[in-house]
Amino acid sequence: MLYEQELKTFVEGTTNFFEVAAQQPATLGSPYLLEGTPAVHEYTGVITISGKREGVVYFTAPKAMLTVLLMKMQENDFSHETMRDLVGEVANTISGNARRDFGRDFVISVPSVLSGEKPDVPHKPGQRSFIIPINWRSHSAKLVVSLS
């Protein structure tokens, strides 16, 4: 079972990126539980967690949202590599927050990035996931927390 404080750490890592890097805060949609592998958008930044908890946490976003986010960051390169770079940075921020808040109870991987149609997102069979919609401007991404 996930504790509220643990979820809060992952959510704050995500929203903090929008608030600081883009100078425009994101809002949260209604979280929900999902059985099975969650659908992902075009770009996904993944961190793997072991130790006190086991599983994955990932931020997945559509290209349109990342494009606007890059514009807000004064970036003018909107290439595939830059999109991958950006979701990697968001995942990096989530990872850094978790390391700060959870300490050595959690072993947190360096973020990896997935892209393209139907990427192979790591998911343990039978594992339920918390899905937290991250809304920013007119776009919506997802934070997926899948830990046991």
Next chain:
Amino acid sequence: MNARRAFKLMIVDDSNIMRRRIERSQQFEDLQVVGTAGNGVEALALFSQADPDVVTMDLTMPQMDGIECIGRLVALKPAVRILVISALADKATAVEAMERGANGFLNKPFTDRQLNEAIADLMRRA
């Protein structure tokens, strides 16, 4: 009339976005970007030729991470001033970086103002 001293900056980060962001956001006329590197190995290769006064250093990078790179750069040039810019927000990481020779620590994500204040602090000490 005294000429103002010009400082040389090297940016080390595996993210293209972050390298460009730092280069674009720094607002000092007397600070010249003399090189950028995507990991510790590239930074070491560039360091002697670029001879920077100030380095911004990411920590989590492939091939050679920032912690190891800091130690190696300081061994080559003890006077270099290093600002760690990392998403790793835990105290233990910051302490380790400082023990290796870093002079400042800025968490990602950061605002332009936070970046410029941190760089200004290093330039004062360089």
